[in-house]
Amino acid sequence: MHFAHDVNADNFQQIVIEGSQTVPVVIDFWAPWCGPCKVLKPILEKLAEECGGKFILAKINSDENPDLAAQFGVRGIPNVKAVYHGAVVDEFTGALPEGAVREFIDRILPSPADELRAQAATLRASGDLECALRTLGEASQLDDRNEQIRLDAAEILVELERFEDAKPLLDSLSPVTLMDDRPRALLAKVNFALAGHGGADEASLRERIAAQPEDMESRLQLAELLVAAGRHAEGMDELLEMIRRDRAWNDDAARKTLLSVFSVLGSHPLVGEYRRKLTAALY
Structure with missing residues (x-):
């Protein structure tokens, strides 16, 4: 199985957008005339094969696909952007040495806790809320500082109307996290439910x-x-x-x-x- 693909407007949706729902997709914007691109591309291809599917490499010829390059705000090449769940999560420009590229890949690969969180989201979507909660519990044990895991669990507990169990999870969130609409709305809903x-x-x-x-x-x-x-x-x-x-x-x-x-x-x-x-x- 190959984990590096030539991408254009025809297969962009499938490989980049849909593919990034499962694993990170690393987009390499390059052009045939670009010397640094010829240095960077083999490094990315090598790492894609080494990682064995933990990320997908999408190689986009910016000369042949100017609309895609413009969509991602590419101003110079090589330009590398990591996409996960449809959003750019990290990027760099220029031909970095292999060690620096490895560090970049390590940053964007989901941790075991992230993978469990994704599994929990799938379970929740299928209606298995209790199993999703147990999976989030396992994820939290691996990374007890990840507030998004606790937030996911609180959201499920609210859905199950277990408001007293959701309250301490929401109260444990940092003030910065509570600035977002999602946790604020959940906390307000829990407080109203408990008061009621x-x-x-x-x-x-x-x-x-x-x-x-x-x-x-x-x-x-x-x-x-x-x-x-x-x-x-x-x-x-x-x-x-x-x-x-x-x-x-x-x-x-x-x-x-x-x-x-x-x-x-x-x-x-x-x-x-x-x-x-x-x-x-x-x-």
Whole structure:
């Protein structure tokens, strides 16, 4: 089996895009007139055969495929780009010595933990969530600093409605990781679910609010319960009413909770509608 291929517009989708879903694909942009290209190409071909399929080498003649070169922003050759899961993950320009090329290949090859994470994703896609969780557990034992593994596991636990198990995984993520939309939305969803599972039921909370409209704690509990039940608009209406009555209550808790609902909803049309309502309530 050969692990180096001449690639053009006809087979680019199959070899580079589809191929990179399984293993990294190293693209070598070269041209026949390029002296350094003639030095680098045999090194890449040698390493591709040595690695035995751990990565695929895609050789693209930039003269014959100017559109592909332009698509990847190639300005000088040889230009080498590593693609994994359809995205460029590393690159270099020029003819590096073999030792430096080996270091480049080592950087882009997935670790055993990465491979287990990919297996877990396949299991999850097939519906075997429990086996996917076990596989992620094995991956985490190999690389306990990989927060993406923990995030994958938390996402599956949320899907299984095991919110109490997901919470410590999400709480263990670094502040930098929590800046991304995916973990923020998951954490907000877990917090709403846990809040909704405890405390008074909806009828009791509505009775309290009817008797005492300024009971902010009960309104907040009701809003969290409604959001946890998927009744997002009703929950956000309660939070807006809290903001209108006492914006500063409990260190601006209603507005902060409303922003958490936005994180849960993502690109849902309700977000734009309620952002406008929030602005009106605040000003």
